[in-house]
Amino acid sequence: MISQSRMPPGQDDQPLQAWHPLTQQQLFRGLLHSFSYPGRVVRVGQPQPLFSALATLVDQGLPLADPGRLLSKLFLRRLGCQVTPPEEAAFIVCEGHKAPDFTPRLGSLESPETGATLLVSVNAFTGGKRYRLRGPGIADTTLLEIDGLDDAWIKAHQRWRSHYPMGADMLLVSGDSWVALPRTLTIMEEIR
Amino acid sequence: MNSSYELPLDEADYNFGFLDEYAKREIRRAILKSICIPGYQTPYASREMPMGRGFGTGGLQLTLSLAGPDDVLKVIDQGSDDSVNAVNLRQFVSLTCPGLTTTTHTSDATIIQSRHRIPEQPLNESQVLVLQVPYPDALVVVEPSEARRKAMHGEGDYSRLLTKLYEDIVKFREITISHRYPTRINGHYVIDPSPIPRYDVPQLNQSPALTLFGAGREKKIYAVPPYTNATPLAFDDVPFRTEDFHDDRGERIACARCGSTRSFLDELPLADGSKRWQCSDTDYCDQQLQLKSGTLTGARQ
Numbered sequence: 001m002i003s004q005s006r007m008p009p010g011q012d013d014q015p016l017q018a019w020h021p022l023t024q025q026q027l028f029r030g031l032l033h034s035f036s037y038p039g040r041v042v043r044v045g046q047p048q049p050l051f052s053a054l055a056t057l058v059d060q061g062l063p064l065a066d067p068g069r070l071l072s073k074l075f076l077r078r079l080g081c082q083v084t085p086p087e088e089a090a091f092i093v094c095e096g097h098k099a100p101d102f103t104p105r106l107g108s109l110e111s112p113e114t115g116a117t118l119l120v121s122v123n124a125f126t127g128g129k130r131y132r133l134r135g136p137g138i139a140d141t142t143l144l145e146i147d148g149l150d151d152a153w154i155k156a157h158q159r160w161r162s163h164y165p166m167g168a169d170m171l172l173v174s175g176d177s178w179v180a181l182p183r184t185l186t187i188m189e190e191i192r
Numbered sequence: 193m194n195s196s197y198e199l200p201l202d203e204a205d206y207n208f209g210f211l212d213e214y215a216k217r218e219i220r221r222a223i224l225k226s227i228c229i230p231g232y233q234t235p236y237a238s239r240e241m242p243m244g245r246g247f248g249t250g251g252l253q254l255t256l257s258l259a260g261p262d263d264v265l266k267v268i269d270q271g272s273d274d275s276v277n278a279v280n281l282r283q284f285v286s287l288t289c290p291g292l293t294t295t296t297h298t299s300d301a302t303i304i305q306s307r308h309r310i311p312e313q314p315l316n317e318s319q320v321l322v323l324q325v326p327y328p329d330a331l332v333v334v335e336p337s338e339a340r341r342k343a344m345h346g347e348g349d350y351s352r353l354l355t356k357l358y359e360d361i362v363k364f365r366e367i368t369i370s371h372r373y374p375t376r377i378n379g380h381y382v383i384d385p386s387p388i389p390r391y392d393v394p395q396l397n398q399s400p401a402l403t404l405f406g407a408g409r410e411k412k413i414y415a416v417p418p419y420t421n422a423t424p425l426a427f428d429d430v431p432f433r434t435e436d437f438h439d440d441r442g443e444r445i446a447c448a449r450c451g452s453t454r455s456f457l458d459e460l461p462l463a464d465g466s467k468r469w470q471c472s473d474t475d476y477c478d479q480q481l482q483l484k485s486g487t488l489t490g491a492r493q
Contacts, residue, residue, distance in 0.1 A: 021208045021216075025260040028220045032258070035227045036402045036418055037317070057224075059217055109346030110339075113225040113234045136230050136378050136420035139398075165346060165380060169228045182228035184378065184417075 018046065018055040019078075027056040034171070034180040039133040039142040041125045043177045050093070050121055050173045054079060057117070058091055065089035067102070070121070089116060096122035096172065099152035104160070104168045112165035115183065122174045123148030130192060135185040143190065144179060146172065154187050161185075209256040210288040215239050219257040219413070223404060226415040231381030232345070233328050233412040241408070248281055248307055250406030251324035254413065255281075255305045258320060261291025266301035271309040271456070271472035281305060296475050308371070310392040312455050312476040315401035317418065323386040325407040328414065330374040330384040350374075350382050354425065361430055373432075376423045377416055385422075391434045391456045396422035437469070447471040450480035 017023050027046060031053065034042045046052045050070075058064055060080035067086050070093050076083060086092045086102040094100065107115035128147025131154065134140075149172065160183070161167035167183030181187065209216065215237075222236040241249040259265065265285055269278040273296040282294050285305075295301050298311040305322040315321060331341045334352040344350070353374060360368045371387040375396065385393060386405055396403060396416050403416040416422055426432040437445045437457050444453045448468045455476055457469040471477035 019213075021213055022260060024213065024216070025208070025258075028216075029258070029260065031220075031224060032227075032320075032402070035224050057217065057221055059214060110342040112229050112232060112346070113222070115225075115228075117224075136417040137227075139419045165229050165232060169225075184228065184230060 016078075018052050024056050027052050030178070031056060031171075031180070034178055035169075035182055036137055038135065038137045038180050038182055038185055039144045041144075041177050041179050045176075047176075049176060049178050050119055051075065053119055053171060053173065053178065054091070054093070062091065063089045065092045068093065068095045068098070070095065086116075090114075092116055092118045094118055094120045096120045096146075096149040096153060099150045100156050106160055106163070106166040106168060109163075109166065112167070115160075115166060116168045118168055118170045120149070120153065120170055120172050122146055122172050124174050125172075125177065125179060130190040132188045132190045133181075133185050134188075135182070137182070137184075146179075148174070151189075154189065157181060157183075157185075158187060206288060208289060209259060210241075210284075211239060211253065211256050215253075216257045219253055222413045223254070223257070223415065226404070226413050227402070227417050229381075230417050230420050231377030231383045231414060233383075233407075233414045235411055236413050238408045238411040243280070243284075245409040246326065248277060248305070248324040249408030250410075250413070251305050251307070251322045251408075252281055252284070252406075253408060254322045254404050254406040255285055255303055256288065258303055258322070259285060259289050259292055261289065263289075263292050263302045264300050265292055265294050266296060266298060266304045266475075267294070267306070268304070268309060268311070268473075268475075269307040271311075271458075271476075272474045274474065277307055296478075298475050308387045308389075309456070309472060310388055310395045312471075312473045313479075314395070315399060317400045319401045321399075321401055321403045323388070323403065323405045325384065325386040325405045325412070326409070327372070328384055328405065328407040328410050328412040330372070330382045332384075345381055348380050350376075350425070353382065354427075357425060358427070361427075367426075367430070370435075374425045376421075376425060378420050379423075381414075382425065383414060383416070385416075389435055389456060390424070390432070393422070393424050393432075394434070398422075445469045447477060447480070450477045450484065452477070452480045455480075 058079045058081050062081050063084040064081040065086035104116035124147040131144050133142050169183050170181040172179045222234045226234040267278045267282040269275040298313045303320050307324045335341050357367050371389050372384050373390050374382050375385050376382050405414045424432040446453045449470050455471045458472045460468045
């Protein structure tokens with residue numbers, strides 16, 4: 001049984017509006033902007049960015065993993081997806097404060113697009129550790145502050161991309177915004 | 193398309209953007225993965241569109257998955273807003289996306305769908321360029337098997353393509369690829385940048401705008417993200433060069449209409465056998481004319 005306190009509020013009240021074609025279009029453009037310009041904090045403009053992102057990207061036939069049991073049965077039913085272990089999933093919902101205890105799908109050399117997308121909830125994009133990001137979508141380098149993300153995530157992200165083009169892509173979610181960390185990024189912790 | 197033609201909205205109740213939401217979601221997932229793996233040809237289930245494959249259905253599906261009622265769309269074909277392909281696609285998108293506005297001005301557009309050209313005017317971060325692609329794979333000239341091409345792409349093995357370019361130089365003293373020039377993205381994948389002229393290839397390099405490529409018939413989507421290296425394949429001693437618009441006396445040919453000497457020119461044969469050169473980008477040409485007339489009226493006052 002899932003304790004109510006650990007369940008992020010709002011997913012069952014997530015208005016069905018998130019599945020409206022025009023809302024999905026706006027949400028997708030937000031995601032497109034985030035993945036095009038990694039490391040930028042993009043405000044979502046819809047309540048509950050994690051659920052909004054899932055509603056925009058996931059539908060039936062796609063395996064989704066929810067190892068931390070963050071999603072309610074009703075929300076999963078609305079998504080219509082299959083629930084699988086994280087090793088087999090195309091989308092994985094994770095909590096940032098817990099280190100990853102799995103290796104996601106990284107794709108193959110011929111088909112790297114089968115690498116998973118991880119949606120990771122963190123506390124905030126201010127305070128916390130500072131990371132310097134470099135890669136496509138960033139003119140030179142950029143700084144990103146993440147509060148509530150276990151160190152192991154960044155190490156794992158970098159380890160997963162060591163056989164590029166294989167790798168996994170991450171979308172960090174907090175409050176009303178999200179930040180994309182595609183597999184192309186080199187991420188280094190910046191000591192203050 | 194017949195200008196009086198209308199979609200039978202009353203009977204059919206088409207979804208916003210014509211495609212159903214499952215189709216859009218699948219295309220959107222493919223777009224995001226193609227941004228995460230710059231230059232990789234992400235497969236997707238290209239939908240039947242109410243026009244033949246080869247008329248820009250790949251670009252159209254991208255545009256329809258991106259567009260919303262707040263967007264401003266520009267569609268060009270060979271640089272022109274007024275050619276048949278551009279007019280039809282623009283009309284189709286505005287019929288199926290109520291609220292969306294269209295423009296011919298590059299600077300006003302949020303989505304630019306293009307066939308065979310990148311606009312002269314540099315794009316900015318609020319714009320997305322969608323290119324229609326007939327043949328997405330640059331390796332198709334050296335390897336017929338797609339399974340083997342996928343392995344070659346994954347390994348970044350472009351030796352046979354480079355050999356082809358080398359053989360061109362040996363035979364013709366020039367790389368004979370005039371358009372669809374193979375271009376390496378972010379140091380890994382080599383893409384076919386769609387049939388844009390060589391002149392446009394440097395515009396992909398470190399562009400502030402996202403560029404998406406859609407091949408409807410070949411069912412592939414790929415991307416050059418913003419601020420990403422796009423390097424045309426070349427050799428140390430034979431550098432990449434673009435189209436040369438200099439005449440026999442070594443002077444840069446100017447557009448016969450606006451007089452610009454900084455644009456990509458189309459060669460127009462005239463009835464008397466002579467030639468005339470004119471900007472291929474009609475919006476750019478019009479802007480130059482307006483600038484000129486603006487300064488002229490200013491001088492008169």
